[in-house]
Amino acid sequence: MALPADRTPVIIGVGEMIDRPADPAAALEPLALMAAAVRAADDDAGGGFLARIDSLDVINLVSWRYDRVAARLAERLGITPMRAVYGVVGGETPTTKIHEAAIRIMNGDSIVAVVTGGEATNAVAKAKAAGVALDWTPPAAQPENPIVASDHVTPLAMRHGIVQPAHIYPFYDHAAAAAWGMTPGDALAEAGAIWAAFSQVAAQNPGSWGRSAFNAEQITTATPDNRYIAWPYTKRMVANPAVNQAGAVLLTTLAVARAAGIPEHRMVFVHGGAGAAEPVDYLARDQFGHSVAQDAVLDAAMAVAPGGFGAVELYSCFPIVPKMARRSLGLAADAAMTVCGGLSFFGAPLNTYMTHATCAMVRHLRATPAAHALLYGQGGYVTKHHALVLGSGVPEPDTLMRPRDVQMEAEAMRSPVPPLALDHEGAAEVETFTVVHDREGAPAYGSIIGLTPAGKRVFARIDIAEVGALERLDASPVGAAGTVTVAEDGLQHWRF
Structure with a gap:
């Protein structure tokens, strides 16, 4: 039996809103960008819905730190929603919040809802470089829901300097390539091909920050303007947060939409979704060849759409994410994995990229109807995962009522986590590794996650100056033997 309308x-x-002023002093602040995006969403729906919004979700923003974020946005829009919430950090939060808004509508707790997010990182950086004071809402002394580094990485990770996303995702890239039986060259070629396809989509998307298409060689080859960030990632292989963009998604009930005269072919239905997470501490994860949380979430999405997906958007902060996801989904290496363009080329307004991806998917489904389409978002360091299934037709009731939390399913797939042996000295083998490059693109430092003969986990600094070390790393040393010592700094150090 179908859900009532x-x-x-x-x-x-x-x-969507994109802002490219020549003078940073003329740039719009994030609140203004989001207000413009919400009004554009209302216009896209035919107008008249702003005053009816009863639920407002604002995605966590970083470029300008406000207090009372959701309340301030509501004031700009001239609305008084019963529910106005500012979210926490996470690239998966747009898919999560859209899913939750749909469930509130299904449960009768909301009639008109909007999810929005926006950033003005480009304007803030240019203004700072030019010494220009921005005439924006004054930043708060105590901003709401700020990013706290210690909430995301441990003191041990900070001592190693392995704290940024670009430092941590290579752990998965190297371990997964070894698990798949790929050489580093094979893995890099796959990443280049995926990213080249993403750039071509972004070049055709009018909302993209970057409108240039690149071939695989231009993406993966290090040059002065495409330096290495962390092996194997060049600048064009990582997310680009230096943008001024905002997006918004407006939801209501089928009954309200019909009463407003919205044509059925312009409606896109929420069919379901699921979320799960890995431990925040990356050293507390069972392995790095895949993510059990990602697997559980994508399994749940496929259960909603047993016939497959007519289109997919796979989160793309770094190439390893869609590489792992497409294998979990059973997609071919040359499958289309974005309708938006990806975080490297469309732009990465930090936590809110998947808001834009949802906008792109809605437009795609209006033009090319499909029973099911997938939006897969991810946050943290392969940490938080949420999949959202959309479709051109009315969903079955049981799909929307499936559990949103599949953490138990993820834990059932998790292997035993190797206990840490941070005082171990002696033999070990490489589980995975990362090498961070400096501003000139030269290798600066790195760390190895390894396993002792007893199956315990070590975390050891790499001596970049060691003769032959870089050659061993470039050849992917996963499984290679080495020796661990504890140095005067109290950290483990590795030698091949």
Whole structure:
């Protein structure tokens, strides 16, 4: 039996805003960008929905730190929603919040909802470089829901200097390539091909920050303007947060949409989704060849869409994420994995990229209807995962009522976590590794996660100056033997 029309959630409007002023002093602040995106979503739905919004979700923003974020945005829009919430950090949060808004509509707790996010990182950086004071809402002394580094990385990780996303994702890239039986060259070629396809999509998306298409060689080859960030990632292989962009997604019930005269072919339905997470401490994970949380989430999405997906958007902060996801989904290496363009080329307004991806997917489904389409978002360091399934037709009731939390399923797939042996000295083998490069693109430092003969985990600094070390790392030393010592700094150190 189908859901009643007054409980069937449907996306009726999407809106985006991109701001490229020559003078940073003329740039719009994030609140203004988001307000413009919400109004654009209302226009896309035919207008008249702003005053009816009863639920407002604002994605966590970083470029300008406000207090009362959701309340301030509501004031700009001239609305008084019963529910106005500012979210926590996470690239998966747009898919999560859209899913939750749909469930509130299904449960009768909301009639018109909007999810929005925006950043002005480019303007802030240019203004700082030019010594320009931005005439924006004054930043708060105590901003709401700020990013706290210690919430995301441990003191041990900080001592190693392995704290940024670009430092940590290579752990998965190297371990997964070894698990798949790929050489480093094979793995890099796959990443280059995927990223080249993403850049071609971004070049055709009017909302993209970057409108240039690149071939695989231009993406993976290090040059002065495409330096290495952390092996094997060049600048064009990592997310680009230096943008001024905002997006918004407007939802209501099927009954309200029909009463407003919205044509059915412009409606996109929420069919379901699921979320799960890995331990925040990357050293507390069972392995690095795949993510059990990602696997559980994508398994749940495929259960909602047993016939497959007509289109997919796989999160793309770094190439390893869609590489792992497409294998979990059973997609071919040359499958289309984005409708938006990816975080490297469309732009990465930090936590809110998947808001834009949802806008792109809605437009795609309006033009090319499909029973099911997938939006897969990820946050942290392969940490938080959420999949959202959309479709051109009305969903079955049981799909929306499936559990949103599949953490138990993820834990059932998890292997035993190797205990840490941070005082171990002696033999070990490489589990995975990362090498961080400096601003000139030269190798600066790195760390190896390894396993002792007893199966315990070590975390050891690499001596970049060691003769032959870089050659061993470039050849992917996963499984190679080495020796661990504890140095005067109290950290383990590695020698091949």
